[in-house]
Amino acid sequence: MLYADSHLHTNPLHGYGAGRVARKFKKEGGWFIALVSLPPYHYGFSEVSVDSYRKTLDLLVREAESARSEGLTVIALAGFHPSEVDEYLKRGLSKKEVYELSAKVFNLINDYMKKGLIHGIGEVGRQHYGTSPERLVLSETIMIEALELACEHHALVHLHLEQGGWVTAFNIAKILDKISCKSSRVVLHHVNYETGLWSSMLGLPATLPVKTSLEKILSTPGIRLDGFLVESDFIDDPKRPGVSAYPWEIPKFFNEKLERKEVSEETVFKLNVENVSKIYEVAPP
Template identity: 55%
Template structure:
C-alpha cells in the first residue's frame, strides 16, 4: 500500500524537521506529503516584515529537499494564516496596514509560484474560533486575493475555515464562482465530517484529520477525501495533532477489519492526491 499525508508542518528549529519526519513516514509506506509552511514566529523569526516571510520560504524549500532526499514526494505550500491576522492585530497592526502586509506576502508567494519555489498556497481562510468581525473580514479578503493568484497559476489552495457544514462549503463554492476559479484545486483543510459531506456534494476537495477518520466517516466512502495528520512538529505541544505515521497504522487496521477495501484506500491515498496535487507515486 501507498500512504499519503495531505497536510502537515515541519519545524527544523524546535521539532523533528522534515528529514526525520519523512524518513519515519517512508518506513511505514508513506509516499507523499503536502508540506505547509508555519508562520514566521514558529521558527523564532520575530520581525514583522516581508523579509521574515522570505526566510520562511527558504526554510520551507530546505525542508522539502530533505524530504525528497528520503524518497518522499512533496508539494510546498505557504500562506498567511488567519491566526497571523489575530496575532498581528494584538500587536497593533490593524486594518489597512494588516491587509497590506498580507498582500505583500501573497505577492511574494506569487513570485515563488512563478519561479518554481512553491507549488500552492496555504493556509489562508477564516478563523474557526471566536474573534472580531474586522479580523474575519481581513482574513477573508486575503483569502480572496489568494484565490485570484491560485486561479492564475493553476495552484492548489489549502483553506483554513470554520466548520459550518453546508454553509462553509457553499460559501467557498460561491467565492470560486465570483473569482473565476475554474480548475477546482480547492482543499478545505481539517474538515469535520459534516463539512466534508457538503464539500463532496459541491465538488470540492477536502482533507480529514486521521483523528476524525473514524468508523462512521469510513463508512461514508467519500469520493474526494484525502487524509491529513496536521502534524505541527512542536515537542512542547504533543498530541495537539496526529503524527504522519499514524495514518498508515490506522488505515491498515481498517483494512484488517474489512471496514475498507484496497481500492478505496488507493483512491484516497493516491488517486485524489494525483487529482489535486498533480503528482503520482
C-alpha cells in the same frame, strides 16, 4: 499499501524537522506529503516584515528538499494564516497594514511559485475560533485575494475555515463562482464530518483528519470519495506532542482497517494515491 499525508507542518528549529518525519513516514509506507509552512514567528522570525516571510519560504524550500532526499514526493505551500491576522493586530498593526503586508507576502509567494520552488498557497482562510467580526472580515478579504492569485495560476490552495457544514462549503463554492475560479485545486483543509459531506456534494476537494472525520466518512453509505484526501495536520511542536496527529498514524489507521476488513484496498488506494495524484497533479508512485 502506499500512504499520503496531504497536510502537515514541520519545524526543524524546534521539532523533528522534515528529514526525520519523512524517514519515519516512508518506513511505514509513506510516499507523499503536502508540506505547509507555519507563521514566521513559529520559527523565531519575530519581526513583522516581508523579510520574515522570505526566511520562512527559504526554510520551507529546504525542508521540502530534505523530505525529498528521503524518497518522498513533496509539494510545498506557504500562506497567510488567519491566526496571523489576530497576532499582528494584537501587536499594534492597523487592519490596513495587515492587509498590505499580506499583499506583499502573496507577491513573494507568487515569485517562488514562478520559480517552481513552491506549489501553492496555504493556509489562508477564516478563523475557526472566536474572534472579532472585523478580524474575520479582514481574514476573508485576504483569503479572496489569495484565491484570485491561485486561480489565475492554477495553483493549489489550502483553506483554513470554520467548520459550519453546508454554509461553509456553500460559501466557498459561491466565492469561487464569483471570482470565476474553475480550479479543482482549492482544498478545504481539516474538515469535520458535516463540512466534508457538503464539500463532496458541491465538488470541493477536502482533507480529512485521520483522528476524527475520516472514520465517519468511510462509514457513510454511498458517499463519493473522489475529492477526499487524508491528513495528519502534524504541527511538529514538542510542547504540544500529538495535538493533532503524527503522519505515521495514517498507515496505522488504514492497516488496522484492512486487517479487520473494514475498508477495501481500492478505497485505501483512492484516498492515498489516486486522489492525491489527481488533485496535487503529481505522478503516482
